[in-house]
Amino acid sequence: MTDPSNTTSGRDPVTVPRLLELAPGAGLDETLEHCRDLVEAPDPPTVRRWRDAGGKVLGHFQVYFPEELAHAAGMLPVKVRGAPVERREADSHFGSYICSILRSSLELALTGRLEVDLFVTHPICDAARNLAGIWARNLPQPARLLYFPQNASSGFAARYLEGEYARLLAEMEDIVGRRVTDDDLRASIRVFNRNRKLLRDLYEVKRETPWLLSVDEAYCLLAVGGLIGREEHNALLERALPAIRERAARPQDKMRVVFEGGFCEQPPLDLLRSIAEFCYVVDDDLLIGLRWLVEDVATDGEPLHALADAYLNSSSYSPVQHDARKPKEKMLLERIRDSRAEAAIVSAAKMCEPGLDEQVAYGQALEEEGIPYFLTEFEEKMTSFSQLQIQLETFVENVLFASEDWEEELLVLQVRERH
Amino acid sequence: MAEGGAAVTAATDVHGRGASDGRRLFEEWYAALTSAPERGEKAAYVFVMGSLVELLRCFDLHVVFPEINSLQTAVRKVADEYLNLAEDHGFSPDVCGYVKADYAVQVRSGEHPMGRIPPPDVAVLTNACSTYIKWAEIWERMYEAPIFTFDTPGSRVPVPLRRAGEPVETPDWASRLGGGFLDADSFEADRRYVEHQLRELIEVCERVTGIPFDIDRCREVLRLTNEMGRHWRRVLELNRQSPAPFDAMLEGTIYLGVANALRGTEEGALYFENLVEEMEARIADGLGPRGESDEHYRLVFVGVPCYPIFRRFYELFAEWGGTFVSSTYTWFASGGLNRDFEYDLEDPLGSLAEGLLLGVREATDSLMFPDRALIQSIDEYDVDGVVYHPVKSCRTVSTGLAASRRVILEERDVLALYIESDMMDKRVVSEAQLKNRIDAFFEGLRSREIRIAGSASASD
Numbered sequence A: 001m002t003d004p005s006n007t008t009s010g011r012d013p014v015t016v017p018r019l020l021e022l023a024p025g026a027g028l029d030e031t032l033e034h035c036r037d038l039v040e041a042p043d044p045p046t047v048r049r050w051r052d053a054g055g056k057v058l059g060h061f062q063v064y065f066p067e068e069l070a071h072a073a074g075m076l077p078v079k080v081r082g083a084p085v086e087r088r089e090a091d092s093h094f095g096s097y098i099c100s101i102l103r104s105s106l107e108l109a110l111t112g113r114l115e116v117d118l119f120v121t122h123p124i125c126d127a128a129r130n131l132a133g134i135w136a137r138n139l140p141q142p143a144r145l146l147y148f149p150q151n152a153s154s155g156f157a158a159r160y161l162e163g164e165y166a167r168l169l170a171e172m173e174d175i176v177g178r179r180v181t182d183d184d185l186r187a188s189i190r191v192f193n194r195n196r197k198l199l200r201d202l203y204e205v206k207r208e209t210p211w212l213l214s215v216d217e218a219y220c221l222l223a224v225g226g227l228i229g230r231e232e233h234n235a236l237l238e239r240a241l242p243a244i245r246e247r248a249a250r251p252q253d254k255m256r257v258v259f260e261g262g263f264c265e266q267p268p269l270d271l272l273r274s275i276a277e278f279c280y281v282v283d284d285d286l287l288i289g290l291r292w293l294v295e296d297v298a299t300d301g302e303p304l305h306a307l308a309d310a311y312l313n314s315s316s317y318s319p320v321q322h323d324a325r326k327p328k329e330k331m332l333l334e335r336i337r338d339s340r341a342e343a344a345i346v347s348a349a350k351m352c353e354p355g356l357d358e359q360v361a362y363g364q365a366l367e368e369e370g371i372p373y374f375l376t377e378f379e380e381k382m383t384s385f386s387q388l389q390i391q392l393e394t395f396v397e398n399v400l401f402a403s404e405d406w407e408e409e410l411l412v413l414q415v416r417e418r419h
Numbered sequence B: 001m002a003e004g005g006a007a008v009t010a011a012t013d014v015h016g017r018g019a020s021d022g023r024r025l026f027e028e029w030y031a032a033l034t035s036a037p038e039r040g041e042k043a044a045y046v047f048v049m050g051s052l053v054e055l056l057r058c059f060d061l062h063v064v065f066p067e068i069n070s071l072q073t074a075v076r077k078v079a080d081e082y083l084n085l086a087e088d089h090g091f092s093p094d095v096c097g098y099v100k101a102d103y104a105v106q107v108r109s110g111e112h113p114m115g116r117i118p119p120p121d122v123a124v125l126t127n128a129c130s131t132y133i134k135w136a137e138i139w140e141r142m143y144e145a146p147i148f149t150f151d152t153p154g155s156r157v158p159v160p161l162r163r164a165g166e167p168v169e170t171p172d173w174a175s176r177l178g179g180g181f182l183d184a185d186s187f188e189a190d191r192r193y194v195e196h197q198l199r200e201l202i203e204v205c206e207r208v209t210g211i212p213f214d215i216d217r218c219r220e221v222l223r224l225t226n227e228m229g230r231h232w233r234r235v236l237e238l239n240r241q242s243p244a245p246f247d248a249m250l251e252g253t254i255y256l257g258v259a260n261a262l263r264g265t266e267e268g269a270l271y272f273e274n275l276v277e278e279m280e281a282r283i284a285d286g287l288g289p290r291g292e293s294d295e296h297y298r299l300v301f302v303g304v305p306c307y308p309i310f311r312r313f314y315e316l317f318a319e320w321g322g323t324f325v326s327s328t329y330t331w332f333a334s335g336g337l338n339r340d341f342e343y344d345l346e347d348p349l350g351s352l353a354e355g356l357l358l359g360v361r362e363a364t365d366s367l368m369f370p371d372r373a374l375i376q377s378i379d380e381y382d383v384d385g386v387v388y389h390p391v392k393s394c395r396t397v398s399t400g401l402a403a404s405r406r407v408i409l410e411e412r413d414v415l416a417l418y419i420e421s422d423m424m425d426k427r428v429v430s431e432a433q434l435k436n437r438i439d440a441f442f443e444g445l446r447s448r449e450i451r452i453a454g455s456a457s458a459s460d
């Protein structure tokens, strides 16, 4: 189950197990199907395979984690992003009014479907930061909180964050029983820089030729990165991208939209598929943590400093990251302009305080700019989309056929169940 | 009340003085806020967890607590007007009601049942609650004023809360977590980060007010907070007495308001000195919160009170002789005053950084990992039952309560009541349902009492 050619350079000859069960010559459709199966599996077999091969796993809750640290330590960084599972154990640990991803993430751990050697969560919101305590009380592995700076413009923020990374790295070293050198970290940063480049290419395909890749397909190719080693993800994308570009699909008369609201809890794949029926999603914030750093990270200086600096100064945006230099509604408008989108789908997970708060600001900014938007809420385990499809279809028709003197409100469709 | 409020009543008739002085001081505080813009005085918006009032007072800034403004709309039964306006502007029914009420106050140009709230000249917030950050982003969009988001990193490992000098045995799950909580090196790194930000904030305040920072003035303000804190801790401690002199959920909340609004002032320090006197007098006279003590069950309150029916909520417990002898609200919303910490007046800024960090950590830890502190309270305050009141609006306070309840019930022979409602939104407050659950809880407490009495006589 190991592939010696996949050895990460610059450190001990640790071979990286191959975690995908894809034949080397697998075609694009087969690859996409395999990725979809993995992404939808609540019990990701790749993580089990890694553990079976004796590897250690670092589980990190949404949104962003510097996975290079785990990679350099020889651990598999796994994105903990919930799953649409039936919850039997987790609910009694939470009150009502809590989003689903927290419950389902805990459910996966409590039922042994997700086993990690170190769990890290972040105070991204008031609900998520409680996960560390609840996790620690009920599971045998250590749980940690990583406080990212919210005062991004403080002159001390990068130094503080670098210290946090060093502290976590030391814990990982204890778990794997070996020291991590700066060169190990640089080698990992290179692997991730390659990954970032490939993901940028993937999103370029969505933006420039969206008829070649639907939002749900792109999502599967992206999300699988949170479940396998990055070398393997790179190899997968390197094979998939040319094949996508060669697809024979032709452009259709679909509206170009940006999907916003997938930074933490994930919308069901079927919801994305429903959107794809009417729209080309030309950019989005789905699993934005995997694309958080928007440029290559420097490999010539102090690696922890480079990672901390990139987090603060070369990064995307989300409702759970404060940075006065990057007002989120301005960032959304930029995303819409850069992707030449005609409209936005502004969604939020049910009960998600930051996502729901942000919807208001997004809505106000879009209205001021005269950009049509579709407002909706979702839950990871929702299964019925017919209502949403009808509303979305109406919205798309309104936008496509709206004459200039139509009432502006027609272009704003709000879908929110009022209690 | 930023500066120069009226003197506190002389200590003639002490009973009820805390309530009447508190009310008056509050009214004066709001009156001063209302008239501040006419006098050209500036205002800073702050939050109870990590308010930094001490620093802001050095710049003659009035302090506005939007959280207190919001809860006042609920206590005064007009919250729905404000919530509805915010929801009409697109806010979800499921987000923090405090944010929505304040949003509406701002949209209505500061119109508020207690007066008129001035707009911010500066706002200071910490990451003690993530929603503070979302909230301040609203002001960022509305106003030109600088908004300072302060990082006060909390505990990195979920270690239970400890009080100085009072060791508590560490449960298995906590020992698995490593000892990062009070690790000296990481604490010092955090403290340096906080101190650095304090210096950055001082520059902002100097720019906003044109007043240079005066370290001696800061020292004096810190001294007054030290004094207030000593009295506040004494007040909390006096409730270990049986009967308890005050109700920590009802009266404790009023005292908390004064503690936040008047930190670092003469009036504030004197108010709490007088309050200690009042509580000691109540104890000497055998009085409880309702006069002649009818205390039958000693309770701990965990969460935020139910403001839309504040007094009625209290009565539902009081009618059964239930007294809240302790309340986690008086820990996490006291700006760290409950903690056995005093500012070092020889090193005002370094110590302010340390106090801020410890205070915010105390607050967040008591929200996220409250078990040890609760168990300690159960033991020290001789508690019969714990009342958990998670609220829809506030995930900061509510998320961990179901898990905490499980731990408490495993570790101590108490009863626990878990009731959900809201602190702002009366649409999710059903008095009839609350009453049913509370009555059943007291029936359970009565059975427990009989059981304990039975086993005591059996062992005689």
Ligand code: SF4
Binding pocket: A062, A099, A100, A101, A102, A124, A125, A126, A127, A128, A264, A265, A320, A349, A351, A352, A353, A354, A355
């Ligand atoms: S979905 Fe929203 S509320 Fe839930 S954990 Fe993520 S950010 Fe927090």
Ligand code: SF4
Binding pocket: A126, B067, B096, B097, B098, B099, B129, B130, B131, B132, B393, B394, B395, B396, B397
């Ligand atoms: S979520 Fe809770 S702590 Fe945070 S602002 Fe709202 S009421 Fe206050």
